[in-house]
Amino acid sequence: MLGFLIPKEYGFFDDFDKHAAACVEGGQIYVEMLEHFGDAPAKVRRLRDAEHRADEITHHTVEMLHKTFITPFDRDQIHQLISLMDDVIDLIDGSARRMMLYGVKEIPSELLELAKILQHSTLELQKAVKHLRDLKNSKIILAACIEINKLENDGDAIRDAAIAKLFKDEKDAVQVLIWKEIFEDVENAIDRCEDVANVIEGVVLENA
Amino acid sequence: MLGFLIPKEYGFFDDFDKHAAACVEGGQIYVEMLEHFGDAPAKVRRLRDAEHRADEITHHTVEMLHKTFITPFDRDQIHQLISLMDDVIDLIDGSARRMMLYGVKEIPSELLELAKILQHSTLELQKAVKHLRDLKNSKIILAACIEINKLENDGDAIRDAAIAKLFKDEKDAVQVLIWKEIFEDVENAIDRCEDVANVIEGVVLENA
Amino acid sequence: MLGFLIPKEYGFFDDFDKHAAACVEGGQIYVEMLEHFGDAPAKVRRLRDAEHRADEITHHTVEMLHKTFITPFDRDQIHQLISLMDDVIDLIDGSARRMMLYGVKEIPSELLELAKILQHSTLELQKAVKHLRDLKNSKIILAACIEINKLENDGDAIRDAAIAKLFKDEKDAVQVLIWKEIFEDVENAIDRCEDVANVIEGVVLENA
Numbered sequence: 001m002l003g004f005l006i007p008k009e010y011g012f013f014d015d016f017d018k019h020a021a022a023c024v025e026g027g028q029i030y031v032e033m034l035e036h037f038g039d040a041p042a043k044v045r046r047l048r049d050a051e052h053r054a055d056e057i058t059h060h061t062v063e064m065l066h067k068t069f070i071t072p073f074d075r076d077q078i079h080q081l082i083s084l085m086d087d088v089i090d091l092i093d094g095s096a097r098r099m100m101l102y103g104v105k106e107i108p109s110e111l112l113e114l115a116k117i118l119q120h121s122t123l124e125l126q127k128a129v130k131h132l133r134d135l136k137n138s139k140i141i142l143a144a145c146i147e148i149n150k151l152e153n154d155g156d157a158i159r160d161a162a163i164a165k166l167f168k169d170e171k172d173a174v175q176v177l178i179w180k181e182i183f184e185d186v187e188n189a190i191d192r193c194e195d196v197a198n199v200i201e202g203v204v205l206e207n208a
Numbered sequence: 209m210l211g212f213l214i215p216k217e218y219g220f221f222d223d224f225d226k227h228a229a230a231c232v233e234g235g236q237i238y239v240e241m242l243e244h245f246g247d248a249p250a251k252v253r254r255l256r257d258a259e260h261r262a263d264e265i266t267h268h269t270v271e272m273l274h275k276t277f278i279t280p281f282d283r284d285q286i287h288q289l290i291s292l293m294d295d296v297i298d299l300i301d302g303s304a305r306r307m308m309l310y311g312v313k314e315i316p317s318e319l320l321e322l323a324k325i326l327q328h329s330t331l332e333l334q335k336a337v338k339h340l341r342d343l344k345n346s347k348i349i350l351a352a353c354i355e356i357n358k359l360e361n362d363g364d365a366i367r368d369a370a371i372a373k374l375f376k377d378e379k380d381a382v383q384v385l386i387w388k389e390i391f392e393d394v395e396n397a398i399d400r401c402e403d404v405a406n407v408i409e410g411v412v413l414e415n416a
Numbered sequence: 417m418l419g420f421l422i423p424k425e426y427g428f429f430d431d432f433d434k435h436a437a438a439c440v441e442g443g444q445i446y447v448e449m450l451e452h453f454g455d456a457p458a459k460v461r462r463l464r465d466a467e468h469r470a471d472e473i474t475h476h477t478v479e480m481l482h483k484t485f486i487t488p489f490d491r492d493q494i495h496q497l498i499s500l501m502d503d504v505i506d507l508i509d510g511s512a513r514r515m516m517l518y519g520v521k522e523i524p525s526e527l528l529e530l531a532k533i534l535q536h537s538t539l540e541l542q543k544a545v546k547h548l549r550d551l552k553n554s555k556i557i558l559a560a561c562i563e564i565n566k567l568e569n570d571g572d573a574i575r576d577a578a579i580a581k582l583f584k585d586e587k588d589a590v591q592v593l594i595w596k597e598i599f600e601d602v603e604n605a606i607d608r609c610e611d612v613a614n615v616i617e618g619v620v621l622e623n624a
Binding site: 101 | 554576583589617620622624
Binding site for chain 1: 270273274283284287291302305306309310311381382385386
């Protein structure tokens, strides 16, 4: 009734868009790093920058939550959404740093495949987030969420096959452990994209 | 006041029951597979079927959420409940597939013990879900949730002892890794039953 | 308007305080155990006592939720808060028990560092929980939550470096596995403190 008196708070959507852009950038740098691994340290620094930027956006969102009387949807869901998106970029950044720490030299093709799935997931996530401003787009949003779920299934299959191959062929158990952890890092980032999609699905279902 | 005008939406409960039945079936096939491991590939196919069926139920529930104006309880809790139940059957299915991928030959007795705890958890979960239709049964529901929590503790202890034994006796580090992962798969499925129980407990506490 | 007629239910806050005290005690006993590892079995018993006490507080809270008409904040958040705090002490207790099971003899300095971060996190958590009674203290509460987030980042870095060192120096793959798991146990407990902080942040944002 009095809706016309209450200024709609679009700042949250701007933050979501900015954060999603950082996640997309993170996914892309990670793929580039794997494709040209000789140049990895420079890519790790760019990832770190993207991660810091994402952190600042997250803090800004949480501050806005604290100061804004009317939020575009449930406060707790806004909080979850930005926290889980922040996990995505944290996991990408962490995975790259760990590859440096563990002194990795060569990149198995399955890792690049997984990284491309992750990159694809971040792009779908960006699409879903972008359309949250207007829930008339709920079909587009839900389609992106379904795609993210599908990508997560694909990622699981690649990860399982890669680890089975590792168990079969790699004789050095410490190398098995290192690669198992790296594969799982990327899989976890893909899983977190799915968690974001689930929160978004919930928002759409409750508000559309 | 106008409650009598609003048709109660029981479709969600039907879906929960069907999904719980798929989880129970999954737990049972998994135990049978371990008891007669020579016949594992046939069991893996049956698990895959149960998992697909559960997936379809999950999608149906999410679609219903989208179309239903009055839900029997909080939309987000319905979404969580069906998603977590879906994780249970996914984890059982994934564990069986991974055992095939890793070329497992013999089944340690501790794995069968863990699998029976998982099966028991799915049965308690089915009981809790079934009584959600009528929160006058809150005592039965909460008792099932407490049992699921207890089973999760038992599972933890078995898993810890099994892995300690593995660390002590198995000389082949890759075998240690394989079995550690398989034990943890089953433990994760049991943990997820507990997550479902926690959501159910929340529903009861908020609505009873 | 009628607020003065409704008795505020402070029992929940008493339970939160008691549970936080058990977590702080758990963190402290764990550090002491690592500092004087010869005396570990006695410390493991004290941890077990603290864990049991925390369990009873958790059950009491859930029962109160069931019987209380007016709760100081969202029922689901109370449920999450106490469950996640219970995970913290469970993980500390589980880690200590596993060290016994695995026959650990010497404590690497990085584990003590991680344990001290965990102890610090439980102290910040206690502070945040204590001030929840009066959301006029939201600044103090949010500052504790930010500190817990910072500690979690520090913990990640120590854990990564410790595992990189392990991969490089430890020749016995089973020892690598054992220590990797123990480091990850402590890191998980620190992560869970952060999950508690996130719930608390949500409560403050919604109610302050």
